[in-house]
Amino acid sequence: MKIHEYQGKQLFQRYGIPTPKGYPAFTAAEVEQGAKKLIEETKIPVVVVKAQIHAGGRGKGGGVKVVKGGPAEAKAVADKLLGMQLVTHQTGPAGQKVQRLYVEQGLDIARELYLGLVVDREKRRIAVMASTEGGVEIRNRGRENPGEDPHRAHRSRHGAHGISGSEARLWPRDRQGHPEPQRDHCRVREIARQAE
Numbered sequence: 001m002k003i004h005e006y007q008g009k010q011l012f013q014r015y016g017i018p019t020p021k022g023y024p025a026f027t028a029a030e031v032e033q034g035a036k037k038l039i040e041e042t043k044i045p046v047v048v049v050k051a052q053i054h055a056g057g058r059g060k061g062g063g064v065k066v067v068k069g070g071p072a073e074a075k076a077v078a079d080k081l082l083g084m085q086l087v088t089h090q091t092g093p094a095g096q097k098v099q100r101l102y103v104e105q106g107l108d109i110a111r112e113l114y115l116g117l118v119v120d121r122e123k124r125r126i127a128v129m130a131s132t133e134g135g136v137e138i139r140n141r142g143r144e145n146p147g148e149d150p151h152r153a154h155r156s157r158h159g160a161h162g163i164s165g166s167e168a169r170l171w172p173r174d175r176q177g178h179p180e181p182q183r184d185h186c187r188v189r190e191i192a193r194q195a196e
């Protein structure tokens with residue numbers, strides 16, 4: 001089962017993992033309302049309207065828009081995004097139709113990190129991938145180094161450099177000490193951002 005960014009963030013919230021504030025939306029009017037609420041609640045005048053599709057690379061493909069002009073501009077942006085075929089390096093040339101949006105508080109991003117958990121079936125355990133290259137290029141690393149397992153490559157090349165112990169411990173564990181994602185039966189879980 002694939003889930004959207006906003007659904008992933010709702011899961012994180014359930015386990016007390018800090019996430020930016022945001023509201024899912026199915027119409028431009030809902031984006032406008034969401035933007036209004038966010039600006040009131042956070043006192044931050046910037047919101048980001050994000051296409052919810054089952055693929056990464058949305059930023060580069062034009063599916064993530066930073067809005068500085070308030071709720072009315074957020075609505076106008078939403079009108080353009082809804083219904084479009086968003087093409088990213090992960091969708092294939094046909095793209096994916098944007099039917100949902102997520103309006104999120106604007107963040108002043110100091111650092112973007114990548115953290116991914118993937119079930120290593122062979123070893124029957126969860127492999128943790130972490131990289132300081134958490135921006136829009138991270139998932140291409142394997143492609144740029146053909147023949148390498150991208151997951152292992154990330155790990156060996158970047159290790160956990162630049163990620164402090166407290167950040168590394170953010171991942172919650174259950175009472176048996178197992179990382180929580182096992183409980184939700186996720187195959188892959190990714191976090192691509194850490195705001196400071």
Ligand SMILES: Nc1ncnc2c1ncn2[C@@H]1O[C@H](COP(=O)(O)OP(=O)(O)O)[C@@H](O)[C@H]1O
Nearest residue numbers: 048056057058059060064104105106107135136
């Ligand atoms: N809430 C936000 N505030 C500010 N910038 C954001 C926010 N969300 C995303 N961005 C910017 O947009 C880029 C793309 O968003 P992201 O969620 O990483 O989607 P994707 O990985 O599909 O491109 C991010 O790398 C970041 O620079």
Ligand SMILES: [Mg+2]
Nearest residue numbers: 057135136192
């Ligand atoms: Mg990203």
